[in-house]
Amino acid sequence: MNPAGSAPELWRLDAARTRSVSPENPTGAAGGGARASTGTGAHAARLLGPGWKVSPSIELAPGATAVLADIAGPGVIRHFWLTTDRAVLRRLTLRVRWDDDPRPAIDLSLGHFFCNGWEELALFGSEMMVVAPAGGLNSYWPMPFHSRARLTLHNGSDRAVPVYYQVTYTEEDLPGDAARLHTRWRRSAPLGTPAIHTILDGVEGPGRYVGTYLAIQPGAPGWWGEGELKFYLDGDDEHPTLCGTGTEDYFGGAWNFDLAGTYRTYTSPYLGLHQVLPPEEIYRPHQRFGMYRWHVRDPICFRTGLRVTLQALGWGDSETYLPLEHADIATTAWYYA
Structure with a gap:
């Protein structure tokens, strides 16, 4: 696998399996989505019941850290989408740890990770990153990991913020020298x-x-x-x-x-x-x-x-x-x- 190379060969049929972590499936387990009975959408879905957008997001309190995903490997994160309060992008810190390394390989504000270092939102489209109206943050950087991937988000602002997110990955074998x-x-x-x-x-x-x-x-x-x-x-x-x-x-x-x-x-x-x-x-x-x-x-x-x-x-x-x-x-x- 070449994590920095060209687009994947979409016609290939191999042993990889696609999984996705979100508030609707916090473990990414097979058949584990849309099972929530409580969540930020529970009131709106009260007449519809489970399976109808009961848990689309989390609320992140000021000073709190949320575990967005804790995934067992081997695998490759293929797409990471998140949206939240646009006014505090530079005060929310994304940290990603690979395998058993105690130090985060990724440790910076959401704003700077998604090429938004100033206070006004900048939209753009590219192969590796997309910032879409009205604050949809998308990363397509392939992120291989051998034994574990752990993504957290810390709220350094002075107010609670909603966080909608989805981490889509493939379970697949990797060569021993796959770069992170x-x-x-x-x-x-x-x-x-x-x-x-x-x-x-x-x-x-x-x-x-x-x-x-x-x-x-x-x-x-x-x-x-x-x-x-x-x-x-x-x-x-x-x-x-x-x-x-x-x-x-x-x-x-x-x-x-x-x-x-x-x-x-x-x-x-x-x-x-x-x-x-x-x-x-x-x-x-x-x-x-x-x-x-x-x-x-x-x-x-x-x-x-x-x-x-x-x-x-x-x-x-x-x-x-x-x-x-x-x-x-x-x-x-x-x-x-």
């Missing part, structure tokens, strides 16, 4: 000197780097995206093996994302600039941006280690670069290792 999905979230605010934000470091291989989400507020007027992304592979020290030509170039755009004097948002299967706040302004220091890139067709493969950095660079004048030391930058990295 990890994320790493980091923020630099303000960035300081030198104006270099570390997206990822300290990762040992072998592995594949498969995704980047960037949320940036430049903190200076003018164009802010001259900085290069650098990938230091397998012992690279001062100089990287992979070096891009600019921030907008890395995310598939060009020429400042500026078309006829305005930023133009776009989304695609593998990359996009899906958020500009406020959208009617351009080259202002207080503006905020969100963009993503999935290295699915072009994975960054490493053998022994990986470090990833981003320069924050604008223009001091028409001929001189300006390091953006007052920038506010947050990133999420996805990788298999």
